[in-house]
Amino acid sequence: MASHALDPSSLVTFGSAAAGHDGVLSDSSGTLVIKPCTPAEIAFYESANTSHPDLAAYMPLYMGTLQLSAPDAAAASTASTGDEVGTAASLALSDPGPLKGKKLDTGVSIVLENVAAGFRKPNIMDIKLGARLYDDSTKPEKRARLDKVAAETTSSSLGFRIAGMRTWLGGEDSMAERDGDDTISFEAGSGYKLFNKLYGRKFAAENVVDAFREYVLVPSAGVSKVQAANCVQRFIRDLKDLQQIFEKIESRMYSASILLVYEGDPDAYAAATKAETEYSAQEEMQEDDEEEEEEAPPKIAVVKLIDFAHASWTPGQGPDENLLQGVRSTIRIMEELAAELGTS
Structure with a gap:
């Protein structure tokens, strides 16, 4: 390296x-x-x-x-x-x-x-995992505050809440102001719509899929249902893989997050899917040539786990069910959205 x-x-x-x-x-x-x-x-x-x-x-x-x-x-x-x-x-x-x-x-x-590097217009969602958001060393007053936030949001009911989002709208002309909503703003000159940490606190278990829908469907930027469906399926695949990993390891990860990123520029997405197909074909042809280094294909959608300030390995204590509840709930919401998009 x-x-x-x-x-x-x-x-x-x-x-x-x-x-x-x-x-x-x-x-x-x-x-x-x-x-x-x-x-x-x-x-x-x-x-x-x-x-x-x-x-x-x-x-x-x-x-x-x-x-x-x-x-x-x-x-x-x-x-x-x-x-x-x-x-x-x-x-x-x-x-x-x-x-x-x-x-x-x-x-x-x-x-x-930088997980977002390699995307032309990365659309990002940060999902805070866990109904319990603090480790054993946290002071009582902070525990009480975090428990209150969890009880009033989907953290308690689903084991996750949306901590923030960024979506590219396709240009400044699409950025109409939304009066009276202090959870949304617009980034000058970039074409990005920003959803702060208060945005995710508005939702309940029954309607949080609306936030996921707003994240993956961005009509003003030209993001189609086909593109959204493809990205959702990639998210589901990786989230299920993460679930299997967490069911095998013994750890505690309080206040960790899942970061979802997908290509929000339809032209870049189309180029990336084409390049991915070509890359796969070349990889098959050159699989026996270990000497030659190949460039990675352009990114389409990725899932990453972040924020480990309160993470530790806990041998003998079993899987982290606090975190797993959030992962399973996220998969379930994503599958609901996939069915809506006609790709289940």
């Missing part, structure tokens, strides 16, 4: 997150995400890559860590691959906005692949 030299002075605010904490950065190319993290999250990424490769395949690619707070600190630590990730630097991170989580102030950031 090639090394990745990273100049901290070139880092910019990461603007493609559907939800999460403030203080997340990106490199100038947009291929990496640099996120403040805790030692526990770093340890979880490293152990997953070492001992649970099937789960790691559904996590963003871990590149190492970067020290951002101390000007005279030593060079950043790296993943077990030995790749060079970057050097230490002092950066002033922006204050958290009113609808984002508080910025973590650990001084260390984890360096990950």
